[in-house]
Amino acid sequence: MAATILHGVGATTALSSINYNNSRRSLPERKRTSLVIQCDGSLSSGLNISNNRGAKLSTNAVATKQENVTASTTSKPGHELLLFEALREGLEEEMERDPHVCVMGEDVGHYGGSYKVTKGLADKYGDLRVLDTPIAENSFTGMGIGAAMTGLRPIVEGMNMGFLLLAFNQISNNCGMLHYTSGGQFKIPIVIRGPGGVGRQLGAEHSQRLESYFQSIPGIQMVACSTPYNAKGLMKAAIRSDNPVILFEHVLLYNLKERIPDEEYVLSLEEAEMVRPGKHVTVLTYSRMRYHVMQAAKTLVNKGYDPEVIDIRSLKPFDLHTIGNSVKKTHHVLIVEECMRTGGIGASLTASINEHFHDYLDAPIVCLSSQDVPTPYAGALEEWTVVQPAQIVAAVEQLCQ
């Protein structure tokens, strides 16, 4: 049931994104290792949710056949693919289904996408539907929003989330607020997506985590994907949603391999994912830190702890339902995130949990975040800016004393 990681953190060094652009067809030998995540979509009995969410994660939405979930990812022959392929699959299915869905971004068309998420789509759907934009983030994001006002469903790709800072005005003022200031006349069904997070020595400006800046914009939703399974499901849900959704991907997670179901599935945008049920401490995490947490979980289990790991997935709004139920069970909370310490998602989540579930906590919430520094280039220093599994183990031990 738990997510098992077959290779250690060292394997993630293999998945360097920068190598990808230059050597698309020839990944060096060593770097063929990949992470295989076994993750059955079912929520365990740890959650008391009356509306029967437990069985329904993978086959709920538009699947024509009702399938037994636990069988879906292990015994049923799904197909294996990498995370960027899962994103592409979700995107392609939505483009096939609805002619209003279009993609715009830098290098998405003929180049196939700098992370290959849109590879082949321009050949299939044409240059207008998969639009190569000039390097003008502010305007092409604005253009996407304007197109969304008329009823198109654009997906704007930022080559790196950090570049979307240039489009902040458009995202905040127009994307988030137009539905409100027009009294409901316009809806903005746009999806803004792109990779962010600390990569492999990419430098300070290319290792940003923008979820902390976007989180107070009213009117948008934010989700972060972490596995091929949830990447595809969240992509589809984001495209179908009538609200503007920002989908955060991570530069180092694009080459994760997983077996996903053949039949169509859509995930819920506001729902968190129970990765590993437990009873001692609730560990809340998202995106790449999930893997650091799961690695720490192995060590913790050996030491006799039973952590409950939840991938929150939905960064705005928080799935306080799942989180609350978990807090009520374990009474200890550890948040592990890649965002900065100041004003990050962890900070908001801490405040939110304190506000709603204060009575259930036996100890103050511990939040492990990245250091408040620009990400340095030197590898060892960079490693120290993000949370490492050893720190997670130490934090849990301290929390559970």
Add this chain to the structure above:
Amino acid sequence: MAQLTRRSLRLLRPTSAARLLTTTASTAPISIETSLPFTGHNIDPPSRTVETSPHELLTFYRDMALMRRMEIAADSLYKAKLIRGFCHLYDGQEAVAIGMEAAITRKDCIITAYRDHCLYLGRGGTLLEAFAELMGRSGGCSKGKGGSMHFYKKENGFYGGHGIVGAQIPLGCGLAFAQKYSKDENVTFTMYGDGAANQGQLFEALNMAALWNLPAILVCENNHYGMGTAEWRAAKSPSYFKRGDYVPGLKVDGMDALAVKQACKFAKEHALKNGPIILEMDTYRYHGHSMSDPGSTYRTRDEISGIRQERDPVERIRKLLLAHDLATEKEMKDTEKEVRKEVDEAIAKAKEIPAPDTSELFTNVYVKDFGLEAFGPDRKELRTVLP
């Protein structure tokens, strides 16, 4: 022409001499020369001779008088503290709104910045909705939640109404992109001012519009002052119609409604075939940038009154009507009185509309919900309400 009748019926109130005059006025074409020739950049300008009709001219007069009266009434309402915040008035620039409307259909899109009251009216908005929105009442066009800078009318192709200078230009590009995507032979008029013409977004949008041949017409309403700074102090090159470089441009006398109409018609034909074009409307605003700006610290009163005497758009139409014997002085005075009464009635009615209910604070943040509800996959069923 049928469109004009529909619009005039909406703006007009029952029986009056002036109304009879407009609806029974002939639609026989008459040709009038614009006051100034057009100047083109990388394009041959259209001819100075504009086809119009008595009906159209009378409608122009009435509509512009209405807009003028509305703005002046808004001025008094602001001073009476019934309108708060920022209020940017359009009087002096009415010819641009009127001329543009005459050249296009409701399927074409218009998007502008914050000086949007008259454009809203031109696009079919009612006085009542406008005043209610300005006063923050629930009957306003954005339910009172937008304010002066956020007038929208989606069904008539009016996309607002934007507070940040220049941010509407990429949005306008997006509207044109959607029009090209759906191949529906309509165009988008993206309006901005001489102040916004120095924004980088404009040039990014011009590049994209020209690259993909989007049916976008960028209209620079050059009233010569960007907030409190004159154009010669803010821009090295004040020829905004030439700024497109490879995108053709046209300089138009923005105080002449017929010239504006001719230019917009020309631009629409051009945009549908050859992609974007810039129109620079040489216009003027009598009020300051907004109601908090007296408007006299950076320009002389002589300048303002000089323009009022020589180039006022309403006066121009009035003179045309008199010259061509289409209306008498008395009839025009009657129209003005009627218009004044209409505006006063609308204000009185708007004052009675209540402010929005407190529950409206949380509506329209998201489509369907405030974001505290978790929906199932495919957004079909409501799963739970998050605490």
